[in-house]
Amino acid sequence: MDVPINNAASFYAGFFEKLPDAQIRAQIETNLFGPMNVTRAALPVMRAQRAGHVLTLSSLAGAVGVDFCVAYSAAKFGSRASSAPNSSWTPPPPTPRAPSTTTPSAPPRPRRSGPP
Template structure:
């Protein structure tokens, strides 16, 4: 790929998406920045010769294709796709409605699938490209009150890990980003929806969790602008990492998860290794 890339960023109307699009522009790339309301992109980033703001709902396949077509019409290609759009349905599993659980998966999993499905034919034809998907430390580490969100992110991880060898022969690479807690708008009312309390057994834990997370909003230790610039640097490098764990808290969490997995394997190693058919 050339030094100047065409970078398509979803969910670029606010939050981390704005930082990523701005970092790409600062690095001299051409940027297609999408949001449900394209005006939010222009409002956040201003007018720029190398910026195309496009309205896009990632859950609408026809709209996705139209946005990709607009990117090609303006810039001729797409070199880097950054699947950033997403939201957060929080709550205990028994209290999250089936409709909300499906909506979580629709946005966080099928949204990136829709956009990637539209972009991959271009990258295969170019024999070059990078597909970046924003996961989360919750894509590797499950926790209470995050069952729907973690399910959507765990699914993203499996999809991306499996996609990588499928597209590698065509010069297309994949990269999963697993941030910890960064000072974004993820915990704001615009991005987080809480399940309606309905079961007394969960009431006190729900109250404590909502209070704690509300207090955490705006106090997270990670700098989203630093993450965005580092992400653009990695995604446009000659060898993008298959997985990038972003933030000291995420690194510590993933290291502990790796130790836990090995301990769980070792706990029943002899039993697990004795299950072959008898000769």
């Protein structure tokens, strides 16, 4: 796995108090928990292979609240916040190997031809 891409989106616009609970929950589930679940599933694989990047696409609504998009903006804010700690992750250093306890043998000496 090289680059899992989080590009989830579910959008319902309207006055916050008029949005049905099911629509708010659907937006949070898709836009916040969806990318979090993908990232949580991908990280152990990428840590084991010691390589990879997670790309999470968001929205301007995740940086600046947008009228009539309260649940969408909240989910995108959360997605940005949950992605930030993973952006600086670096793989752990390799496990050091124990030094060899055997002395390497010297290569054979070349034979000389002719008088000494």
